[in-house]
Amino acid sequence: MVYDVAIIGAGVTGAMTARELSRYELSVCVIEKESDVAMGASKANSGIVHAGFDAKSGTLKARFNVEGSLMMEKITKELGVKYKRNGSMVLAFREEERDVLLELYERGIRNGVGGLEIINGERIRELEENVSDKALYALHAKTGAIVCPYELTIAAMGHAMDNGVELFLESRVLDISCDNGAFEVETTKGTIKARYIINAAGLYADKISRMVGDDSFEITPRKGEYLLLDKELCGLVGHTIFKVPTKMGKGVLVSPTVDGNILLGPTSEDVYDKEDTQTTRVGIEKIINSAAECVKNIPFGSVITSFTGLRATTKNGDFLITAPKPNFLNLAGIDSPGLTAAPAIAVHVSNMLKDMGLELVEKKDYTSTRKIYQVEKSRYNKMVCRCEKVSEGKIIEAIHTNPKAITVDAIKRRTRSGMGRCQGGFCMPSVVSILARELGIDVCEVRKSGGDSRIVVGKKE
Amino acid sequence: MQTKDLVIIGGGPAGMAAAVSAYGKGIRDLLIIERDESLGGILQQCIHNGFGLHMFKEELTGPEYAWRYEKMILDLGIPFKLNSMVVDISKDKVITYVNEEEGEVKIKAKAIILAMGCRERSRGALNIPGTRPAGIYTAGTAQKFINMMGLMVGRQVVILGSGDIGLIMARRMTLEGASVKAVCEIMPYSSGLARNIVQCLDDFNIPLKLGHTVTKIHGKDRLEGVTISKVDENRRPIPGTEEYIECDTLLLSVGLIPENELTKGMGIELDGSTKGAVVDQNRETSLEGVFSCGNVLHVHDLVDYVSEEAYIAGEAAARYIKGERVKNKNISVTASDNVSYVVPQRISSDNEKVKIYFRTKNELDNVQIIVSDCEKVVCKAKRRKTKPGEMEYVTMAEDVLKNIKGNEISLKVIGE
Numbered sequence: 101m102v103y104d105v106a107i108i109g110a111g112v113t114g115a116m117t118a119r120e121l122s123r124y125e126l127s128v129c130v131i132e133k134e135s136d137v138a139m140g141a142s143k144a145n146s147g148i149v150h151a152g153f154d155a156k157s158g159t160l161k162a163r164f165n166v167e168g169s170l171m172m173e174k175i176t177k178e179l180g181v182k183y184k185r186n187g188s189m190v191l192a193f194r195e196e197e198r199d200v201l202l203e204l205y206e207r208g209i210r211n212g213v214g215g216l217e218i219i220n221g222e223r224i225r226e227l228e229e230n231v232s233d234k235a236l237y238a239l240h241a242k243t244g245a246i247v248c249p250y251e252l253t254i255a256a257m258g259h260a261m262d263n264g265v266e267l268f269l270e271s272r273v274l275d276i277s278c279d280n281g282a283f284e285v286e287t288t289k290g291t292i293k294a295r296y297i298i299n300a301a302g303l304y305a306d307k308i309s310r311m312v313g314d315d316s317f318e319i320t321p322r323k324g325e326y327l328l329l330d331k332e333l334c335g336l337v338g339h340t341i342f343k344v345p346t347k348m349g350k351g352v353l354v355s356p357t358v359d360g361n362i363l364l365g366p367t368s369e370d371v372y373d374k375e376d377t378q379t380t381r382v383g384i385e386k387i388i389n390s391a392a393e394c395v396k397n398i399p400f401g402s403v404i405t406s407f408t409g410l411r412a413t414t415k416n417g418d419f420l421i422t423a424p425k426p427n428f429l430n431l432a433g434i435d436s437p438g439l440t441a442a443p444a445i446a447v448h449v450s451n452m453l454k455d456m457g458l459e460l461v462e463k464k465d466y467t468s469t470r471k472i473y474q475v476e477k478s479r480y481n482k483m484v485c486r487c488e489k490v491s492e493g494k495i496i497e498a499i500h501t502n503p504k505a506i507t508v509d510a511i512k513r514r515t516r517s518g519m520g521r522c523q524g525g526f527c528m529p530s531v532v533s534i535l536a537r538e539l540g541i542d543v544c545e546v547r548k549s550g551g552d553s554r555i556v557v558g559k560k561e
Numbered sequence: 562m563q564t565k566d567l568v569i570i571g572g573g574p575a576g577m578a579a580a581v582s583a584y585g586k587g588i589r590d591l592l593i594i595e596r597d598e599s600l601g602g603i604l605q606q607c608i609h610n611g612f613g614l615h616m617f618k619e620e621l622t623g624p625e626y627a628w629r630y631e632k633m634i635l636d637l638g639i640p641f642k643l644n645s646m647v648v649d650i651s652k653d654k655v656i657t658y659v660n661e662e663e664g665e666v667k668i669k670a671k672a673i674i675l676a677m678g679c680r681e682r683s684r685g686a687l688n689i690p691g692t693r694p695a696g697i698y699t700a701g702t703a704q705k706f707i708n709m710m711g712l713m714v715g716r717q718v719v720i721l722g723s724g725d726i727g728l729i730m731a732r733r734m735t736l737e738g739a740s741v742k743a744v745c746e747i748m749p750y751s752s753g754l755a756r757n758i759v760q761c762l763d764d765f766n767i768p769l770k771l772g773h774t775v776t777k778i779h780g781k782d783r784l785e786g787v788t789i790s791k792v793d794e795n796r797r798p799i800p801g802t803e804e805y806i807e808c809d810t811l812l813l814s815v816g817l818i819p820e821n822e823l824t825k826g827m828g829i830e831l832d833g834s835t836k837g838a839v840v841d842q843n844r845e846t847s848l849e850g851v852f853s854c855g856n857v858l859h860v861h862d863l864v865d866y867v868s869e870e871a872y873i874a875g876e877a878a879a880r881y882i883k884g885e886r887v888k889n890k891n892i893s894v895t896a897s898d899n900v901s902y903v904v905p906q907r908i909s910s911d912n913e914k915v916k917i918y919f920r921t922k923n924e925l926d927n928v929q930i931i932v933s934d935c936e937k938v939v940c941k942a943k944r945r946k947t948k949p950g951e952m953e954y955v956t957m958a959e960d961v962l963k964n965i966k967g968n969e970i971s972l973k974v975i976g977e
Binding site for chain 2: 332403552
């Protein structure tokens, strides 16, 4: 068959686009090289719905940030994912930094951001008692919010699939050719034909675009390391706390997550290796020092995990949304505020496709909510993960609800089983057994994540 | 709402012994709530022997030790719920648990014994740099896979941390056919029992690398190797000492943390050193009628001591229920020189005798244990050697307790 649209990449941009297109009478597929959706920058970022004062006026980032920020609350409600408008603060520690705050304030107004104010030290500490005494001023953005980035991506893709979108996992794109007006996408799992292609391949968007003869841009991975603190610190800060930004980004933030942890990070370092998701000692130290400048009394002994995300950046720093070939769209360089912007980019993409001649007819049987797999009620009373209180019912649900979890990490991202303070020490053996049973595979075949990441290597002799 | 005289949270060694002891003191309206599918707790996966030397004067395996108590529970007809997870306990002692058959149930208790045990510290808490492949497990998780599920977690193994579970797992992995390449310990001494180092490492020629830690994890899908480094006196890795070890498995035995989330939820005072509740000699917490014992109170090295402590808590809970509680907790006990913690942290001067348990911060020889009040030394004891990995105690007799001046005593240790 020939799909109307093939989306390459199941990150938040690809998933939101798939969901938007699933409203129409189209055959759509998403091609993903990893074993789950949200495996790149979408699973390892700050989870911030940015207010929109940071991006330079007139850029795509500014436009889609503000539009996306306004759409996010409604979308999260439709998808049944957590969203919290916690507000954000950009701290100034020196008198001269006040000018930067003013600049951000004015830029925010120009970009159409509401709810901005500049506050003094006294007011900062009224709102956040743990913010450093050295903070003199802050830009307070009341519309700043938080979401869980992979929860949002999973839900968006699931909803798209409930409306007919197909997802091909562990299918790396090897080459793209054009034949008789349709593209042939050669993957590690076979060839897929489509009339339109949307390149949402994140770090590899340059490589995919080169396959159709466009070598006009390059993607540089920008490494961001994070530390996550135990939920017992919930309440350390309520707002997302930034320092004044530099040209490498918004710097290390201290923020609550929607799940009640405290997140510290990211570092910001341009690297060459697109698979370099290692955490480093230097990075961890940088986060600790930087976070301690903004917020007092952070108990760094309560770190429960660390992780690294690689953000896809382009040279000019803006999103790169282009059509280098007929019927081929690049959604490249979607780094921060990409998470916030994704829903707005998705709408923009459907308009672009329409302009390219794709007919968009609304589906009659479109379902506006996700289809959750029904599990026997009693299973929800059998607890598997004690730290996050996750039941067997929730785990079975994750294995059978779109997009279906096939690995231990995929279950963790959907249910939070193994994401708490013991980091799976207690629940992992049970999760492995449940996965094997529900998928009908041997326990030795159960994987942590993609590739050959088997949890156990064999049965005891 | 259902009511009970006594509800015991956790059916491991502490919970079972506490139940037996409370029953022995006349409590009949009691219930044990256990989240696993059998009683026994972590003992069920500890199939090696060495349990029970103090309590039963014989060497038992973990499941055998557990069975001794399970049998008492069954013979006495003490009721218990399995596969039931306590999700909340309120300050006024209403316990909420869930299980598959009953859904959510609430019970109001006159007294509660907290016996939830502990959990293992994870990789995240250590901040080891590198990738996040499969093949990194806490020693206890690996033990469950191997001993309970018959599954091998790997073939070439490095173990970080020389706690007892790590040592036991070094031997277990070797016996199951894996190659254990090294046990790394960041401290200059092992936190495990001396007998375990001999029986689990020395007997199998497994190198114990003291003053070493894992500084990097390698491998994308499955672990491919680790870099280990020597550390300086501040436990910082020394550049230039890196050594790469090829392995598909890294086991972590880097400490146990009492599982006190329910305790915290009740607003009970915790001790920053033990990570358990602050208790008196009856193991009663700062909340009247709530007791704590076993590894949820402080991490023990021998299950025999867990049972012993649970007897104290069980009997005290029985007295509390019958209205015979000793209310006077007038003296606080603090850890001083070379001592990392003491349990109990509060005692009463009108007592028969009290054993103060403690751990030292360092390995010491020719040790003097000195307990002083505000004026003078009240009690002294000697040991040939003390190690942080081996819990110590000092017994304070009735007349010593009576003569304490002031409301604070401190315990210090002097040695070479």
